[in-house]
Amino acid sequence: MAAITMLEGIRQAIFEEMDRDPAVVALGEDIGVYGGAFKVTEGLLARFGPERVIDAPISETGIVGAACGMGYLGLRPIVEMQFIDFIACCFNQVTNFVAKSHYRWGAPVPMVLRGPSGGGVHGGPFHSANPEMYFMHTPGLKIIYPSTAYDAKGLLKSAVRDNNPVLFFEHKYLYRRIKEEIPAEEYTVPIGKAVVRREGKDLTILSYAAMVYTSLEAAETLVKEGIDAEVIDLRTLLPLDRDAILASVKKTNKLLVVHEDTRTGGIAGEIAALVCEGAFEDLDGPIARVTALDTPTPYSPPLEERFLPNAEKVAAAARDLAKY
Amino acid sequence: MADVIMPQMGESIFEGTITKWLKKPGDKIERDEPLFEISTDKVDAEIPSPSAGVLKEIKVNEGQTVPIQTVVAVIDADGASAGTSTAASAPAPATAKAEAPAQASAPPKSEAPPKHAPSPAASAPRAAAPSPAASSSAPPQRPSGEKIRSSPLVRRIARENNVDLAQIPGTGAGGRISKHDIRAAIEGGSASRASSGAAAAPARAASAPPPAAGGAAVSAVLETAVPREKMYFGHYEVQPMSVMRQRIAEHMVLSKRVSPHVYSVDEVNVSGIAALRSKMKDKFEQSSGTKLTFMPFFVRAAVEGLRAFPTVNSSVDGTNIVLHKECNIGIAVALDWGLIVPVIKNAEEKNFLGIARALNDLAERARTKKLKPEEVAESTFSITNPGVFGGLFGLPVINQPNVAILGLGTIEKRPVVIDDAIAIRSMVYLTLSYDHRVVDGAVAHQFMGKVKHTLENWTESIL
Numbered sequence: 001m002a003a004i005t006m007l008e009g010i011r012q013a014i015f016e017e018m019d020r021d022p023a024v025v026a027l028g029e030d031i032g033v034y035g036g037a038f039k040v041t042e043g044l045l046a047r048f049g050p051e052r053v054i055d056a057p058i059s060e061t062g063i064v065g066a067a068c069g070m071g072y073l074g075l076r077p078i079v080e081m082q083f084i085d086f087i088a089c090c091f092n093q094v095t096n097f098v099a100k101s102h103y104r105w106g107a108p109v110p111m112v113l114r115g116p117s118g119g120g121v122h123g124g125p126f127h128s129a130n131p132e133m134y135f136m137h138t139p140g141l142k143i144i145y146p147s148t149a150y151d152a153k154g155l156l157k158s159a160v161r162d163n164n165p166v167l168f169f170e171h172k173y174l175y176r177r178i179k180e181e182i183p184a185e186e187y188t189v190p191i192g193k194a195v196v197r198r199e200g201k202d203l204t205i206l207s208y209a210a211m212v213y214t215s216l217e218a219a220e221t222l223v224k225e226g227i228d229a230e231v232i233d234l235r236t237l238l239p240l241d242r243d244a245i246l247a248s249v250k251k252t253n254k255l256l257v258v259h260e261d262t263r264t265g266g267i268a269g270e271i272a273a274l275v276c277e278g279a280f281e282d283l284d285g286p287i288a289r290v291t292a293l294d295t296p297t298p299y300s301p302p303l304e305e306r307f308l309p310n311a312e313k314v315a316a317a318a319r320d321l322a323k324y
Numbered sequence: 325m326a327d328v329i330m331p332q333m334g335e336s337i338f339e340g341t342i343t344k345w346l347k348k349p350g351d352k353i354e355r356d357e358p359l360f361e362i363s364t365d366k367v368d369a370e371i372p373s374p375s376a377g378v379l380k381e382i383k384v385n386e387g388q389t390v391p392i393q394t395v396v397a398v399i400d401a402d403g404a405s406a407g408t409s410t411a412a413s414a415p416a417p418a419t420a421k422a423e424a425p426a427q428a429s430a431p432p433k434s435e436a437p438p439k440h441a442p443s444p445a446a447s448a449p450r451a452a453a454p455s456p457a458a459s460s461s462a463p464p465q466r467p468s469g470e471k472i473r474s475s476p477l478v479r480r481i482a483r484e485n486n487v488d489l490a491q492i493p494g495t496g497a498g499g500r501i502s503k504h505d506i507r508a509a510i511e512g513g514s515a516s517r518a519s520s521g522a523a524a525a526p527a528r529a530a531s532a533p534p535p536a537a538g539g540a541a542v543s544a545v546l547e548t549a550v551p552r553e554k555m556y557f558g559h560y561e562v563q564p565m566s567v568m569r570q571r572i573a574e575h576m577v578l579s580k581r582v583s584p585h586v587y588s589v590d591e592v593n594v595s596g597i598a599a600l601r602s603k604m605k606d607k608f609e610q611s612s613g614t615k616l617t618f619m620p621f622f623v624r625a626a627v628e629g630l631r632a633f634p635t636v637n638s639s640v641d642g643t644n645i646v647l648h649k650e651c652n653i654g655i656a657v658a659l660d661w662g663l664i665v666p667v668i669k670n671a672e673e674k675n676f677l678g679i680a681r682a683l684n685d686l687a688e689r690a691r692t693k694k695l696k697p698e699e700v701a702e703s704t705f706s707i708t709n710p711g712v713f714g715g716l717f718g719l720p721v722i723n724q725p726n727v728a729i730l731g732l733g734t735i736e737k738r739p740v741v742i743d744d745a746i747a748i749r750s751m752v753y754l755t756l757s758y759d760h761r762v763v764d765g766a767v768a769h770q771f772m773g774k775v776k777h778t779l780e781n782w783t784e785s786i787l
Contacts, residue, residue, distance in 0.1 A: 253477050253503050281480040284503040324475075324497045 003179040009153035011040050017160040018048050024160055027054035027063055028080030037082045038116055060089035068098050071109035081115030084169055085129040098165045099140030112159045116172035118210055120308055124299035130261040132237050135167055142166040143238040147212040150182045151235055154189030171209040194241035200230035202322050203254035208234040211258045218314035227322045246278045253284035254321050258314050263291040285324040290317045326375045328397040330390050333364045340364040341389040341567050347379045363567055368693040377401040473500035481506050545574040568662040579724045583759040587719045590754045590772045597621045597782050598750040612677055620680040625778040626730055627651045627671050630705055633771040635763055637704045639725040645762050654703030654723055657690040664690050665723055667703040676786045717753035727762050731755035
């Protein structure tokens with residue numbers, strides 16, 4: 001089987017799930033005729049017809065509100081944000097309706113809200129968002145942020161089948177940059193499970209999405225210096241895989257969290273608290289973090305480079321932590 | 325509130341032992357009023373209170389040794405009058421003030437560097453009253469000074485394995501004890517650490533674990549020759565070393581380790597100076613106000629020897645021989661609580677009376693703990709007198725950074741052969757321990773010959 005891109009994995013998941021379950025529908029801006037801004041849904045309209053593949057007007061609030069209603073009535077909508085940045089437009093729909101419906105009146109909203117996210121592609125402040133932390137704080141949601149084609153496909157399929165609303169972030173830097181062979185037969189990847197990408201013993205680097213590669217690159221540099229880092233890909237941010245995080249910290253006793261999101265209020269803080277609660281006496285050093293700077297994502301390439309974490313920054317932080 | 329800190333009483337001093345608290349918690353105290361007494365490597369001193377108020381809390385008990393800058397007590401500057409408003413206006417932060425007396429009394433010890441061996445640790449051992457009641461539960465601090473730095477994990481491992489962190493050398497950032505350090509220590513110490521002597525308390529001694537290694541302080545120098553467990557059997561009492569005893573111990577181990585000692589013994593007829601001394605004793609004391617002992621004779625004779633054979637008056641710095649132009653004679657003074665070596669500086673410039681005065685003054689102040697740090701430093705040659713306790717002769721350990729030490733045996737009348745006749749003379753055995761790295765037998769014996777000749781043919785006026 002030929003290696004596929006992450007984008008292709010996502011596309012396959014949508015096709016397979018719509019094939020499998022007639023309740024699954026897709027809606028979003030330009031997802032039909034145009035095939036989506038990144039061509040994730042190319043061919044979808046031709047395959048499943050305009051009743052199940054809906055080109056929506058440019059109103060994120062309207063799209064999510066409609067999908068929420070579809071969910072109430074038994075459909076399983078897959079909503080695309082053309083860029084995940086625009087999810088801010090439907091913040092009220094997501095946090096007040098989609099997330100709370102099941103709790104308020106027993107009406108689950110089995111929808112997936114997916115879209116291209118992340119920086120490193122010179123998208124500037126409106127097209128580079130990592131919006132996970134706006135929603136981490138919203139009970140009722142699940143958040144997935146995969147890093148591989150295999151995971152993207154398997155997790156998206158799980159997301160479609162989940163009865164809870166799932167936010168599914170697709171790092172656009174990874175869309176076509178990574179390729180891997182995936183099984184021919186059907187598979188899913190469970191939500192809420194992290195995975196060890198690289199075994200190590202000296203410290204744990206926790207990361208997700210594009211930063212997994214940055215962390216692995218740093219780990220390769222570090223191992224030449226005698227620092228053996230374990231790299232863990234969280235895959236699901238909400239719920240966090242507490243067991244996997246604590247198990248690794250108990251093994252290596254040092255933790256570095258790397259995320260592309262900005263620093264203050266980033267997930268590293270939440271993970272630090274979780275580790276202090278669950279493994280304080282296993283820590284042999286302070287919990288460290290490498291993150292983007294607390295600014296909007298700059299458009300200028302050199303500024304964006306300065307803004308984002310990279311392997312050098314991760315290695316430097318890991319070195320300090322190893323030395324500690 | 326004002327913190328009272330352990331002041332730094334001189335360069336190269338990193339810790340101090342509180343020997344006595346002069347105030348109790350609750351006592352009112354004036355600024356600059358003596359608050360506690362300390363003993364450090366080099367000096368014993370009374371420390372004045374940095375501020376006025378009420379002594380609120382004593383954080384370091386008598387007998388405990390803590391690093392400089394450690395908060396040893398807290399003074400409530402508001403005093404009993406309470407009222408929180410004045411707290412804000414309390415003058416200056418306590419630590420800043422508390423440093424003032426320390427700096428003021430720190431000895432001005434900056435001399436031309438190349439002239440002096442750059443090893444402060446090698447100066448004469450000195451100080452410390454016997455520490456009363458060794459407190460076993462000092463806050464986590466290293467004997468060498470700094471607070472013990474570890475991590476939650478390391479503290480947990482220490483707790484679970486009953487290990488004293490103070491005994492484990494840290495290799496992490498800033499000397500922090502890392503997971504690897506404590507694991508290595510528990511597993512018996514890695515090769516790199518084996519020589520540190522800290523060799524970690526055996527992790528889980530089943531029934532009767534030996535006390536924590538070395539109590540307050542285990543210098544890297546003070547390793548044990550056998551596994552520690554083998555020392556604890558039968559009935560015993562464990563007495564922690566005083567700071568002075570630790571310094572002497574380290575100094576002696578280092579001296580023996582560094583300097584290849586050679587010994588030579590000479591017999592000197594001191595009948596002449598014995599007679600002179602008996603004859604002049606009272607007159608000398610009357611006119612000079614100081615006692616006439618044998619010691620100044622030996623010091624003068626040694627200075628003559630040193631001037632004739634300057635190698636004996638030197639220090640060794642790697643492949644350099646540091647020939648000292650001054651003859652600074654260290655005199656070992658036995659104390660009830662140890663030993664100290666005050667130094668007669670520029671003995672080559674002093675006449676007999678000057679040396680006699682300096683000797684009596686230093687010995688007296690050694691016994692009353694009034695020596696200043698600079699008075700126990702920078703010796704170029706030393707003399708010790710085991711004879712005073714009846715020893716026929718002794719083979720002393722070189723007082724670093726000297727290369728030789730003169731030992732005086734007891735002076736007694738013995739039958740000796742003079743011109744084929746047997747006569748009774750006051751005789752003394754003189755020994756010279758010398759560092760064979762730089763002093764060879766020929767020079768040593770010539771030096772001793774000069775000393776002997778000076779003593780046996782005393783011509784100098786003593787008044």
